Amino acid sequence: MRVAMIGTGYVGLVSGACFADFGHHVTCVDKAAEKIAALKRGEMPIYEPGLEALVAGNVRAGRLSFTTDLKEAVKTAQAIFIAVGTPSRRGDGHADLSYVYDAAREIAAALTGYAVVITKSTVPVGTGDEVERIIRETRPDAQFAVVSNPEFLREGAAIRDFKLPDRIVVGTDDERAKQVMNELYRPLYLNASPIITTDRRSAELIKYAANAFLATKITFINEIADLCEKVGADVQHVARGIGLDNRIGSKFLHAGAGYGGSCFPKDTVALIKTGQDHNAPLRIVETVAAVNDARKRAMARKVTAALGTSLRGKTIAVLGLTFKPNTDDMRDAPSIPLITALQDMGAKVRAYDPVGMDQAKSVLSDVTYCKDPYACAEQADALVIVTEWEQFRALDLDQLKSVMKSPVLVDLRNIYLPDEMVQRGFTYESVGRPGTKAD
Numbered sequence: 282m283r284v285a286m287i288g289t290g291y292v293g294l295v296s297g298a299c300f301a302d303f304g305h306h307v308t309c310v311d312k313a314a315e316k317i318a319a320l321k322r323g324e325m326p327i328y329e330p331g332l333e334a335l336v337a338g339n340v341r342a343g344r345l346s347f348t349t350d351l352k353e354a355v356k357t358a359q360a361i362f363i364a365v366g367t368p369s370r371r372g373d374g375h376a377d378l379s380y381v382y383d384a385a386r387e388i389a390a391a392l393t394g395y396a397v398v399i400t401k402s403t404v405p406v407g408t409g410d411e412v413e414r415i416i417r418e419t420r421p422d423a424q425f426a427v428v429s430n431p432e433f434l435r436e437g438a439a440i441r442d443f444k445l446p447d448r449i450v451v452g453t454d455d456e457r458a459k460q461v462m463n464e465l466y467r468p469l470y471l472n473a474s475p476i477i478t479t480d481r482r483s484a485e486l487i488k489y490a491a492n493a494f495l496a497t498k499i500t501f502i503n504e505i506a507d508l509c510e511k512v513g514a515d516v517q518h519v520a521r522g523i524g525l526d527n528r529i530g531s532k533f534l535h536a537g538a539g540y541g542g543s544c545f546p547k548d549t550v551a552l553i554k555t556g557q558d559h560n561a562p563l564r565i566v567e568t569v570a571a572v573n574d575a576r577k578r579a580m581a582r583k584v585t586a587a588l589g590t591s592l593r594g595k596t597i598a599v600l601g602l603t604f605k606p607n608t609d610d611m612r613d614a615p616s617i618p619l620i621t622a623l624q625d626m627g628a629k630v631r632a633y634d635p636v637g638m639d640q641a642k643s644v645l646s647d648v649t650y651c652k653d654p655y656a657c658a659e660q661a662d663a664l665v666i667v668t669e670w671e672q673f674r675a676l677d678l679d680q681l682k683s684v685m686k687s688p689v690l691v692d693l694r695n696i697y698l699p700d701e702m703v704q705r706g707f708t709y710e711s712v713g714r715p716g717t718k719a720d
C-alpha cells in the first residue's frame with residue numbers, strides 16, 4: 282500500500298520506517314527542509330536505537346523516501362497519516378491543534394481518489410470530527426474517511442514498541458477504512474497483536490486515559506516514596522510488594538524525580554482541560570499534574586540535605602539530562618527544573634549526558650558540559666544521578682571519589698544500594714530509602 286506520513290518527528294519517522302519494513306511504500310513528509318535534507322543524506326534527526334539501520338535498509342529497498350512536497354506524497358497514497366506535533370498551547374495548556382488542522386487543510390487540497398486520513402498525533406476527543414469537517418469544507422468532492430489510530434511507542438524502545446505493540450487502537454465506523462487499516466497492520470495482526478476497533482472518540486480518549494493512568498501510577502509511588510523517607514521504610518520493597526499483585530502490576534512503580542518528556546506532562550494537562558470543558562473534572566489527574574510539577578524542583582532539596590549546607594558557591598555534577606535513557610529528547614525533562622533550582626540556590630552546575638548534551642544546550646544556560654562522568658565529577662561537592670543511562674549503573678566509585686571534592690552522591694533513580702555506598706565511603710541520598718552518611 283502507498284502511505285504518506287505527514288510529520289517526520291519521533292512518531293512519524295519511526296512509524297514510517299516500520300510500515301516500510303512491513304512492505305508498504307512510505308513517503309515521509311516534513312515542513313522542516315533541513316530535516317528532510319539530512320534524512321536524504323542518511324542522517325537521523327533524533328537518537329533512537331536501531332533507527333538508522335532500519336531507515337537505511339528501507340531506503341535502499343526503495344520502500345521509504347523523504348520529501349517536503351506534501352502534495353506529491355498525498356496524491357498517490359491510500360493511507361495518509363497525520364503525525365505532527367500537538368504541544369501544549371501557550372497560556373492555557375490545551376493541546377495546540379494548529380499543526381493538525383493545517384495538515385488537514387493541505388491534505389484536503391491534495392486528495393485525488395479515495396483515501397483514509399489517519400490521525401496518529403495525540404489529539405483531544407472530538408478532533409477527528411473537526412479534521413473531517415475541515416477536509417469536507419476544503420474539498421466537498423473528496424472521497425475519504427478520517428480514522429483515529431493513536432500511537433503508544435516509547436522513545437528509546439520505539440521500534441520494538443511499534444513492531445510488538447500491546448495493542449493497536451483503530452477508531453472508525455467506516456467499513457472501507459477498517460479494511461485499509463487491517464491491511465496496513467496485517468503483519469502485526471498475524472503476530473497476534475490485538476487490534477481494538479472502536480468508535481473514533483473512544484480511540485482518541487484511550488490514548489489520553491492511558492497516559493494519565495501511567496502518570497498517576499508514577500506519582501503515586503513517588504508520594505509513597507516520600508512517606509517511606511519519613512517513616513523509615515524502603516520504597517523499592519513496597520513497590521515490589523504491591524507490584525507482584527497482578528491487579529496492580531510492577532511496571533511504572535519506580536520512584537524518582539517525577540515524570541517528564543514529550544508526552545505525559547502535556548497530555549495530562551490537555552486531558553484535564555477536556556474534562557473541565559465538558560463539566561467532568563478529572564480531580565485525580567489534576568492532583569497528579571500539580572504534585573509532579575512541584576516534585577521536580579523539590580529534588581534540589583535532596584542535594585542540600587545530602588550536603589548538609591547551603592548550595593551557594595558549591596559545584597554540583599549532574600549525570601543524565603534527557604527525560605529518560607536511550608533518547609536525546611529534552612522536552613520537559615526533569616533535569617531542567619532541577620538544574621534551574623540548583624542554580625537559583627547558588628550552585629555551579631557541571632553536566633554529562635551520553636547523547637543529550639547538544640539538545641540540552643538550547644534549554645539550559647550556564648552549565649559546564651563534560652566529556653564523561655569522571656570529568657563531570659571533578660572537584661564537585663556532590664554528584665546527582667538524574668537519568669538512569671546504563672553506563673551510570675556501574676560507575677567506578679573509587680575513581681569518582683578520588684576526583685570529587687567531597688564524596689556525596691544523590692541518586693534520584695535508586696540505582697545504587699545505600700549500604701554499599703556507605704561502605705564505599707559515600708554520603709548517599711536516594712528516593713524513598715534511608716539516607717546514609719559517610720563516616
Ligand SMILES: NC(=O)c1ccc[n+]([C@@H]2O[C@H](COP(=O)([O-])OP(=O)(O)OC[C@H]3O[C@@H](n4cnc5c(N)ncnc54)[C@H](O)[C@@H]3O)[C@@H](O)[C@H]2O)c1
Nearest residue numbers: 288289290291292311312365366367380384402403432436
Ligand atoms: N514522541 C513520542 O514518544 C510520542 C509517542 C506517542 C505519541 N506521540 C504523539 O505524536 C505526535 C507527534 O509527536 P512527535 O514527538 O513525533 O513530534 P515532533 O515534534 O518530533 O515531530 C513533529 C513533526 O511534524 C512536522 N510538521 C508540523 N506540521 C507539519 C505539516 N503541516 N506538514 C509536514 N510536517 C509538519 C514538524 O516539522 C516536526 O518535524 C504528538 O501528537 C505526540 O503527542 C508522541
